[in-house]
Amino acid sequence: xxxxxxxxxxxxxxxxxxxxxxxxxxxxxxxxxxxxxxxxxxxxxxxxxxxxxxxxxxxxxxxxxxxxxxxxxxxxxxxxxxxxxxxxxxxxxxxxxxxxxxxxxxxxxxxxxxxxxxxxxxxxxxxxxxxxxxxxxxxxxxxxxxxxxxxxxxxxxxxxxxxxxxxxxxxxxxxxxxxxxxxxxxxxxxxxxxxxxxxxxxxxxxxxxxxxxxxxxxxxxxxxxxxxxxxxxxxxxxxxxxxxxxxxxxxxxxxxxxxxxxxxxxxxxxxxxxxxxx
Numbered sequence: 701x702x703x704x705x706x707x708x709x710x711x712x713x714x715x716x717x718x719x720x721x722x723x724x725x726x727x728x729x730x731x732x733x734x735x736x737x738x739x740x741x742x743x744x745x746x747x748x749x750x751x752x753x754x755x756x757x758x759x760x761x762x763x764x765x766x767x768x769x770x771x772x773x774x775x776x777x778x779x780x781x782x783x784x785x786x787x788x789x790x791x792x793x794x795x796x797x798x799x800x801x802x803x804x805x806x807x808x809x810x811x812x813x814x815x816x817x818x819x820x821x822x823x824x825x826x827x828x829x830x831x832x833x834x835x836x837x838x839x840x841x842x843x844x845x846x847x848x849x850x851x852x853x854x855x856x857x858x859x860x861x862x863x864x865x866x867x868x869x870x871x872x873x874x875x876x877x878x879x880x881x882x883x884x885x886x887x888x889x890x891x892x893x894x895x896x897x898x899x900x901x902x903x904x905x906x907x908x909x910x911x912x913x914x915x916x917x918x919x920x921x922x923x924x925x926x927x928x929x930x931x932x933x934x935x936x937x938x939x940x941x942x943x944x945x946x947x948x949x950x951x952x953x954x955x956x957x958x959x960x961x962x963x964x965x966x967x968x969x970x971x972x973x974x975x976x977x978x
Contacts, residue, residue: 701744701745701746701873701874701875702744702745702772702773702774703731703742703743703744703745703772703773704742704743704744704745704748704770704771704772704773705740705741705742705770705771705772705773706724706729706740706741706742706743706753706768706769706770707738707739707740707768707769707770707771708720708738708739708741708763708767708768708769709737709738709739709763709764709767710734710735710736710737710738710739711762711763716762717734717739718943718968718969719762720739720760720762720763721739721741722943723756723760724739724741725916726916726918727743727749727752727753727756728743728747728748728749729741729742729743730742730743730744730916731743742773744873744875745772750770753770786799787824788802789823789824789829791823791829791832791833791836792832792833792836794808794809794810794836795808795809795810795811795812795823795832795836795858796808796810796811796812797811797812797814797823797832797854798811798812798813798814799813799814799815800813800815800886810836810858810861810862812854812857812858812861812887813883813886813887814852814854814883814886815879815882815883815886823854825970826967826968826970827914827940827941827970827972828851828854828855828914828940829967830940830965830966830967830970830971830972831855831912831914831938831940831972832854832855832858833965833972834938834965834972834974835855835858835859835862835912835938836858838862838910838936840859840862840863840864840909840910841862841863841864841865842863842864842865843859843864843865843908843909843910844864844865844866844867844907844908844909844910844932845859845864845866845867845868845908845909845910845911845912846867846868846869846870846902846906846908846910846911846912846927846930847859847867847868847869847870847912848870848899848911848912848913848915848927849870849871849872849913849914849915849919849941850869850870850871850876850880850894851871851876851879851880851914852876852879852880852883853869853879853880853883853884853892853894854883855912855914856868856869856880856884856889856892856912857883857884857887857889857892859910859912860884860887860889860891860892861887861889864910866893867889867891867892867893868892868893868894868895868906868908869884869892869893869894869895870894870895870896870897870898870901870902871896872896872897872898874896877894877896880892880894881894898919898923899923899926899927902926902927902929902930906930907930907931907932908930908931908932908935909931909932909935909936910935910936910937910938911927911930911931911935911936911937911938912937912938913927913937913938913939913940913941914938914939914940914941914972915941916941916942917941917942917943917946917949917950919941920939920941920942920950920953921949921950921953924953924954924957925957928957928958928959928977931977932977933977933978934976934977935976935977936962936974936975936976936977937959937974937975937976937977938972938973938974938975939954939972939973939974939975940970940971940972940973942970942971943969943970943971944966944969944970944971945969946971947964947971947973950973951973954975958977958978959975959976959977959978960975960976960977960978961973961974961975962974962975962976
C-alpha cells in the first residue's frame with residue numbers, strides 16, 4: 701500500500717504540537733514522527749482527502765500555510781526507511797519488543813519479534829506501550845481475546861504468550877493484515893485468527909473475555925457498542941488511542957454501553973483506560 705506523507709512546521713509549544721497531531725488524527729492520519737522543527741504525518745493514499753486537508757490548512761493558525769508539503773511514499777521505500785530507524789523497546793523491564801535484526805534478550809519475561817512495516821503497533825507510540833503495560837498486569841490465561849485494530853498484532857501476540865486460549869486479531873488495513881500474518885508466524889503464534897475489516901468483521905457467535913482496542917477516539921465512540929455486544933458478562937475491555945482530555949467522552953459512551961470504568965493510565969497526555977461489562 702502506498703502512503704501520503706504530510707510535512708508541516710512543528711509549533712514551538714509542546715502542547716500546541718500535541719493539539720496539531722490530534723487534529724491530524726481526526727483527519728485520518730495514523731502515523732506521526734516529530735523532528736526538531738517538523739511534524740511528519742502519514743495516511744494511506746486511498747484514504748487521503750486533499751480537499752479536507754486544504755480546508756484544514758486554510759483554517760489553522762498553528763503554522764504558515766506555505767510551509768506545508770505533501771509527498772507520495774511508495775510501499776517499498778517506506779518499508780526500507782522504517783526498518784532503518786527501528787529501535788528495540790523494553791516495557792516495564794518485562795517485555796522486550798525487537799525486530800529480526802536486533803539481538804535477542806534471553807532474560808526477558810516476554811520477547812516479541814515484530815517485522816517493522818507501516819502497520820501501527822511497534823511499542824514506540826505511547827498508546828501501544830500503555831496497552832502493553834496494562835496487559836502485562838492482567839491474568840489472561842484461558843481467555844478468549846479480541847485485538848481490534850491490531851496493527852502489527854503485537855497485543856494479540858502478547859496475549860498468546862500470556863496463555864490466552866483463543867485470539868482474534870482484526871484490522872482494516874491490508875498492509876497490517878499481511879504484517880500480522882508474518883509477525884504471528886515469527887512468534888510461533890499462528891493459531892491467532894486474523895481477519896481483515898472493521899467492526900463489521902465481528903461474527904454473531906463471537907464471544908470474548910477481553911477486548912483490546914487501541915484505535916482512535918472517533919472510531920471507539922462509533923463502534924463501541926459493537927465491541928461490547930461480543931464481550932462476555934464481566935468481560936474486560938481496554939481502550940486507547942485518545943488524549944487524557946477525551947477520557948470523559950470515552951467514559952460516557954462506555955457507561956451507555958453497559959461498561960463500568962476501572963482505571964486508566966497516562967503517558968505524555970495519551971491515555972489507556974480499562975472497563976468491565978456489567
